[in-house]
Each structure stands twice: as C-alpha cells, then as structure tokens.
Amino acid sequence: MRALYRPISRTIQTSGITIQRCLYSTHHHHHHHHHPHPHSSKADFKMSYSLHHPHSNYKHGSEKHEPIIFMHGLFGSKMNNRGISKMFVKELGRSIFALDLRNHGESPHITPHTYTAMAEDVEHFIKDHKLENPTLIGHSMGAKVAMAVALRSPDLIQDIIAVDNAPVNAQLGRQFGQYLQAMSRIEATPIVNTKEADEILAAYEPSLPIRQFLFTNLLKPTKSDDRFRWRIPIKILGNALDEMAAFPFTPGEKVFTKPALFVRGTTSKYVADETIPLIGEFFPRFQLKDVEAGHWLISENPEEFKNVCLEFFRREKEE
Incomplete structure (x- = not known):
C-alpha cells in the first residue's frame, strides 16, 4: 500500500462541490530525523522548520526581512502548507518559515503542550533567527498560537492571519479525541501494512483525505523496530x-492593535458568529473573511484562501 504515502492530488466530489486536495508525502529532504525524549529544558529545544524563499532575489539574510511564519494545526506539520507557501512566495516575494510546533513533525516531544508554551517557542524562534517584522499565519491550533504570540509580544510581529479559530474557550471537534483513540488502537494492534491501519482509522473517520493527512504521522517499521508507530x-x-x-x-487583559485577519470556513463551526465581538476585544483592527470550505479550508480551497490573504497584505501596504 505504498500509495498512501506518495503525494496524492485527487479531486473529491462532496455534495456537488469539487475539492482539490494535495496531500504530501512523508519523505523529507534535508532534515535529519531525531526522536528526542520528552524533556523540558529550553536551552537545547530546536524547532524543526522548512524555509521557502523567492529564488529571484534570494540573498542570504534577505529571508529574515518580513518573512511569513506558517503554523499548522493539531496532528499537522510543516509539510501541510507547502503548496500555499510556494504560491505566497511567488506572489509576495517574501520568504516563508513553515514550523513544526512542539510534539508535531520533527520537533521535540516536550511538555507542557499549552498555547503559552507554544507561543514562547515561536517567540524564541523569531529571536534566534533574527526575523524582522514577521507575519504569523496559523491554522486551527496554530491560529491560537499566532493569537497568543500577538497578545504576548506584539512588538515582535507585524500582523497575523488566524485561520478557522477564535480567541475563546470552545469545544474541540469531537473528531480529535476519536483520532487519538484510533491512533492508540493502531499502535496497540500488530498490523502488517498501512492498509490494515487505514481499516482501523476508517471506522473513526470516513473521509479519505483526512485519513491520509493523519497518516503523514505514521512511521513505518524499521530494522530496529518492526512495529508501526506514530511520529507524534x-x-x-x-x-x-x-x-x-x-x-x-x-x-x-491584553490587546493587539496591529492588523489581524480572521479567515473562517463557511461550513465550519469553529468561529461562531457570537465570538465575533470577542475577537474585536482582543484584536480591535481585525477583519473577518469567509472562504467556501470546512475546517481544513487551506487544502479545500487554496485559491480563495490565497486571494483573501493577498487582499489583506496589499491593503496594509496602502495604509
């Protein structure tokens, strides 16, 4: 069943809407694998990331000027937003750092897994890499990380784009708990191939693209370890x-007075209308845009997502 792991671009019919999804392979280039033990020291905590930069005017150092920092959601990684990152690099001429937040991708496994801790990680990243005036873009969990950084350290960044999440205490979709149950079951079952893993997961998640997204976290057996296990x-x-x-x-408590764009999926429940006044209390200069899509709106509707972001960036330049 190698097919699960190749980059798969497939068009899915959902109630008459065609969605182009691109799912990325788990094969990394230029990143070494390391599976650190959980630890809590800041000093040797290195976040894994990918850098996308505009080739035309790329001089070493120019990637630090007004870059975009992209943060994935729960169970995601820096591999998720490659397609949209390449589009932004081309359209904006800005470089993009796609991060693996703690406990995701190739970044260290470390407690606590809280927004405050993740915001600190990102603040350290900005300072360590001497990034000037970055824009933060985050989806879902990454959106709340972006909001937390903005409220904690407004001077470090120029603006944020929060994708399908709001600055509120709100139930996570039930599916996340179910995904974790399925993952534990897969880890506890002596499965022989990814097809068997997919059969277990399908009982919890009928959507193939979402299962493929979750399987970007599955590590195949190696010589030293003959089990399937999770990277996260x-x-x-x-x-x-x-x-x-x-x-x-x-x-x-805190306020971010620089521009903030909130993007939500029209069929997603994460940014309810009643949270809009709350967004305004934290982010008085926010704009809200709807994109025809569900919660995974960047992969479901990259074109419309790209357009609302470009409009936001261009508007600022004119201010």
Missing part, C-alpha cells in the same frame, strides 16, 4: 486536548 507523542497530545480547546487570555 499521542499520550502528550491526548492529555492536552482540553488545553487545546482553551485560550490563555481573557478579554481586557
């Missing part, structure tokens, strides 16, 4: 689900 620490993430539904600030 499912125990740490399982314990953090309530934390991921929360938000570490209450209105009135």
Whole structure:
C-alpha cells in the first residue's frame, strides 16, 4: 500500500462541490530525523522548520526581512502548507518559515503542550533567527498560537492571519479525541501494512483525505523496530486536548492593535458568529473573511484562501 504515502492530488466530489486536495508525502529532504525524549529544558529545544524563499532575489539574510511564519494545526506539520507557501512566495516575494510546533513533525516531544508554551517557542524562534517584522499565519491550533504570540509580544510581529479559530474557550471537534483513540488502537494492534491501519482509522473517520493527512504521522517499521508507530507523542497530545480547546487570555487583559485577519470556513463551526465581538476585544483592527470550505479550508480551497490573504497584505501596504 505504498500509495498512501506518495503525494496524492485527487479531486473529491462532496455534495456537488469539487475539492482539490494535495496531500504530501512523508519523505523529507534535508532534515535529519531525531526522536528526542520528552524533556523540558529550553536551552537545547530546536524547532524543526522548512524555509521557502523567492529564488529571484534570494540573498542570504534577505529571508529574515518580513518573512511569513506558517503554523499548522493539531496532528499537522510543516509539510501541510507547502503548496500555499510556494504560491505566497511567488506572489509576495517574501520568504516563508513553515514550523513544526512542539510534539508535531520533527520537533521535540516536550511538555507542557499549552498555547503559552507554544507561543514562547515561536517567540524564541523569531529571536534566534533574527526575523524582522514577521507575519504569523496559523491554522486551527496554530491560529491560537499566532493569537497568543500577538497578545504576548506584539512588538515582535507585524500582523497575523488566524485561520478557522477564535480567541475563546470552545469545544474541540469531537473528531480529535476519536483520532487519538484510533491512533492508540493502531499502535496497540500488530498490523502488517498501512492498509490494515487505514481499516482501523476508517471506522473513526470516513473521509479519505483526512485519513491520509493523519497518516503523514505514521512511521513505518524499521530494522530496529518492526512495529508501526506514530511520529507524534499521542499520550502528550491526548492529555492536552482540553488545553487545546482553551485560550490563555481573557478579554481586557491584553490587546493587539496591529492588523489581524480572521479567515473562517463557511461550513465550519469553529468561529461562531457570537465570538465575533470577542475577537474585536482582543484584536480591535481585525477583519473577518469567509472562504467556501470546512475546517481544513487551506487544502479545500487554496485559491480563495490565497486571494483573501493577498487582499489583506496589499491593503496594509496602502495604509
């Protein structure tokens, strides 16, 4: 069943809407694998990332000027947003750092898994890499990380784009807990191939593109370890689900007075209309845009997502 792992671009019919999804292979280039043990020291905590830069005017150092920092959602990684990153690089001439947040992708497994800790990680990343005036773009969990950085350290960044999440305590979709159950079951079952893993997961998640997205986290057996196992620490993430539904600030506590774009999927429930006044209390200069899509709107409708972001960036330049 190698097919699960190749980059798959397929068009899916969902109730008459055609969605182009691109799912990326788990084969990395130029990144070494390391599976650190959970630890909590800041000093040797290195975040894994990919850098996309405009080739035309690329001089070493220019990637630090007004870059975009892209942050994935729960169970995602820096591989998720490659397609959209390449589009932005081409359209904007800005470089993009796609991060692996802690406990995701190739970044270290480390507790606690909280928005405050993840915001600190990103702040350290900006300082360590001497990035000037970055824009933060985050999806889902990554959106709340972007909001937390903006409220904690407004001077470090120029603006944020929060994709399908709001600065509120709100139930996570039930599916995330179910994915973790399925992942534990897969890890506990002596499966022989990815097809068997997919059969277990299909009982929890009928959508093939979402299953393929989750399987970017599955490590195949190696010579030293003959089991299928997960790249991400499912125990740490399982314990953090309530934390991921929360938000570490209450209105009135802090405010981000620079521009903020909130993008939501028309068929997603994550940014309910009643949260809009709350967004305004934290982010008085926010704009809200709807994109025809569900929660995974960047992969479901990259074209419309790209357009609302470009409009936001261009508007600022004119201000």
